[in-house]
Amino acid sequence: MNWLTDLTPxxxxxxxxxxxxxxxxxxxSLPPGILIALLLARGRFWGxxxxxxxxxxxLVLPPVVTGYLLLLAFGKRGPAGAFLAxxxxxxxxxxxxxxxxxxxxxxxxxxxxxIRLSIEAVDxxxxxxxxxxxxxxxxxFATVTLPLILPGIIAGMIxxxxxxxxxxxxxxxxxxxxxxxTQTLPSAIYTFTQVPxxxxxxxxxxxxxxxxxxxxxxxxxxxxxxxxxxxELT
Amino acid sequence: xxxxxxxxxxxGNFMLExxxxxxxxxxxxxxxxxxxxxxLINIIAGLARPERGRVAVDGRVLVDTxxxxxxxxxxxRVGLVFQDARLFPHMSVSANLRYGxxxxxxxxRYAGMDAVVDLLGIGALLDRRPSGLSGxxxxxxxxxxxxxxxxxxxxxxxxxxxxxxARKAEIMPYxxxxxxxxxxxxxxxxxxxxxxxxxxxxxxxxxAGKVTAAGPAAAILQRLDxxxxxxxxxxxxxxxxxxxxxxxxxxxTVLASAAGEIRVxxxxxxxxxxxxxxxxxxxxxxATERPHGLSALNVLAGxxxxxxxxxxASVDVRMDCNGATIVSRITRQSRQALGLEPGRxxxxxxxxxxxxRANTAAGLRVEIDx
Numbered sequence: 001m002n003w004l005t006d007l008t009p010x011x012x013x014x015x016x017x018x019x020x021x022x023x024x025x026x027x028x029s030l031p032p033g034i035l036i037a038l039l040l041a042r043g044r045f046w047g048x049x050x051x052x053x054x055x056x057x058x059l060v061l062p063p064v065v066t067g068y069l070l071l072l073a074f075g076k077r078g079p080a081g082a083f084l085a086x087x088x089x090x091x092x093x094x095x096x097x098x099x100x101x102x103x104x105x106x107x108x109x110x111x112x113x114x115i116r117l118s119i120e121a122v123d124x125x126x127x128x129x130x131x132x133x134x135x136x137x138x139x140x141f142a143t144v145t146l147p148l149i150l151p152g153i154i155a156g157m158i159x160x161x162x163x164x165x166x167x168x169x170x171x172x173x174x175x176x177x178x179x180x181x182t183q184t185l186p187s188a189i190y191t192f193t194q195v196p197x198x199x200x201x202x203x204x205x206x207x208x209x210x211x212x213x214x215x216x217x218x219x220x221x222x223x224x225x226x227x228x229x230x231x232e233l234t
Numbered sequence: 235x236x237x238x239x240x241x242x243x244x245x246g247n248f249m250l251e252x253x254x255x256x257x258x259x260x261x262x263x264x265x266x267x268x269x270x271x272x273x274l275i276n277i278i279a280g281l282a283r284p285e286r287g288r289v290a291v292d293g294r295v296l297v298d299t300x301x302x303x304x305x306x307x308x309x310x311r312v313g314l315v316f317q318d319a320r321l322f323p324h325m326s327v328s329a330n331l332r333y334g335x336x337x338x339x340x341x342x343r344y345a346g347m348d349a350v351v352d353l354l355g356i357g358a359l360l361d362r363r364p365s366g367l368s369g370x371x372x373x374x375x376x377x378x379x380x381x382x383x384x385x386x387x388x389x390x391x392x393x394x395x396x397x398x399x400a401r402k403a404e405i406m407p408y409x410x411x412x413x414x415x416x417x418x419x420x421x422x423x424x425x426x427x428x429x430x431x432x433x434x435x436x437x438x439x440x441x442a443g444k445v446t447a448a449g450p451a452a453a454i455l456q457r458l459d460x461x462x463x464x465x466x467x468x469x470x471x472x473x474x475x476x477x478x479x480x481x482x483x484x485x486x487t488v489l490a491s492a493a494g495e496i497r498v499x500x501x502x503x504x505x506x507x508x509x510x511x512x513x514x515x516x517x518x519x520x521a522t523e524r525p526h527g528l529s530a531l532n533v534l535a536g537x538x539x540x541x542x543x544x545x546x547a548s549v550d551v552r553m554d555c556n557g558a559t560i561v562s563r564i565t566r567q568s569r570q571a572l573g574l575e576p577g578r579x580x581x582x583x584x585x586x587x588x589x590x591r592a593n594t595a596a597g598l599r600v601e602i603d604x
Binding site for chain 2: 123125126128129130131132133134135136139143144147148
């Protein structure tokens with residue numbers, strides 16, 4: 001069965017683009033994800049509930065609404081979009097970068113949640129012990145906190161990646177469905193289902209989608225088990 | 235080394251208001267649970283802030299609220315051994331040991347890896363993970379980790395409290411070696427008279443956040459009224475002795491002390507080795523004439539110095555036996571029957587078997603030299 005070789009260039013593009021968008025979305029949201037998770041787990045400040053609400057908004061809003069809000073803020077005429085384009089030359093609207101932004105925003109609450117839970121599970125007395133041994137706050141984070149929350153970070157990254165692979169509503173609203181630029185796997189499948197005789201293409205891409213998602217899950221399992229064995233938390 | 239503390243801190247309804255100075259090799263902070271010992275340790279280590287006061291180690295000021303000075307914990311060079319060892323679970327034993335060493339400026343490292351590993355007998359554990367260690371092994375590694383940061387002061391917060399008797403007996407000799415073979419001053423928190431009697435050179439007694447007594451261990455531990463209720467039965471005299479000879483026939487060791495010879499169950503020490511013995515007040519009988527036909531082997535002649543009524547049922551009789559103080563707790567009825575008064579010549583009687591392992595310990599070498 002050589003159905004893989006039957007993929008059209010457009011279909012291949014969709015597969016490559018999806019993986020690129022999901023990877024960039026996952027990596028770009030990791031540093032702010034850890035920072036926000038730390039703030040929510042440890043911080044005591046005014047407006048913490050508000051921050052928590054804002055972070056979780058994409059989880060409860062209809063994806064179309066999130067996409068439309070992104071369009072308003074980061075579109076060509078949007079305040080943030082115009083600023084970034086003018087000063088840094090970063091353009092989101094109708095580009096793959098916009099798709100990555102939409103995916104990152106949609107996956108952000110999942111990532112923050114996973115990391116936050118692992119931070120809350122860290123025994124802070126270990127950090128105090130590290131402090132008395134001469135480690136400054138930064139060193140304590142790098143040598144004690146970070147290694148201990150690694151399983152949570154891995155889980156958060158996989159969740160973010162998986163969410164990005166499946167993201168549809170916000171992406172198509174924000175950056176449309178342009179083959180080769182913003183047409184990710186779900187958009188491509190959706191396009192196939194809208195034309196007569198597109199069933200075969202839709203099925204091919206669906207299978208590929210399943211394979212990629214399974215691979216991500218397996219990788220996360222292996223990583224988590226390896227880290228878990230290192231920590232011997234059994 | 236001198237440790238100077240004068241601090242106040244309010245915790246809910248509890249007021250910790252403590253002031254003392256100590257220059258001892260091993261200073262025991264002694265008191266019942268809830269007396270503020272651990273809060274005090276946390277303030278010295280920089281894990282808690284006092285509302286008011288000053289903390290100085292060897293003249294180096296760590297906290298001075300008047301000058302708004304608070305040295306952060308990682309710059310204090312004050313080691314802390316916790317009750318729960320708190321080893322890093324994601325590192326091997328050897329990585330745990332090297333952790334503090336990494337942060338110590340090279341010029342200030344005095345503790346060598348090999349020497350510490352040897353001192354604590356943890357050479358076989360280096361490649362293991364903390365989760366696979368026994369409680370006693372964990373605590374020895376935790377002590378090593380603190381030592382290898384080359385601290386100027388080592389704090390030990392009830393390091394034996396969560397261990398069973400067998401594990402305690404396993405670690406005790408290592409703490410004694412630490413005290414005798416290194417120059418690091420130690421502050422040791424405990425609520426156990428047995429531990430304090432065995433280890434301490436100085437004792438600071440805390441009660442409800444206040445210092446109720448401070449001084450040399452022998453002077454404090456014979457004051458039974460200073461001890462917490464549940465530990466009062468453990469109080470008594472501390473005698474510094476040396477091994478005079480071994481009695482092979484009866485498996486006994488004879489110790490020479492100011493009060494006279496004391497026969498104890500066989501000790502595994504060389505002749506001339508210093509031994510500190512604790513004679514619990516409740517283990518001491520009093521006779522008004524030299525007893526005959528008695529199984530007890532240790533009969534020490536002395537003179538009653540004072541009799542303090544403890545409560546309705548018992549009194550504490552303090553005796554001077556040739557310069558050494560022995561304390562006996564007897565019933566008020568016995569005191570009346572014997573007609574004991576200060577100045578009376580008496581004999582203190584102690585069974586050899588009262589000197590179990592918990593009551594005989596390798597002595598402080600410094601005190602014997604003096």
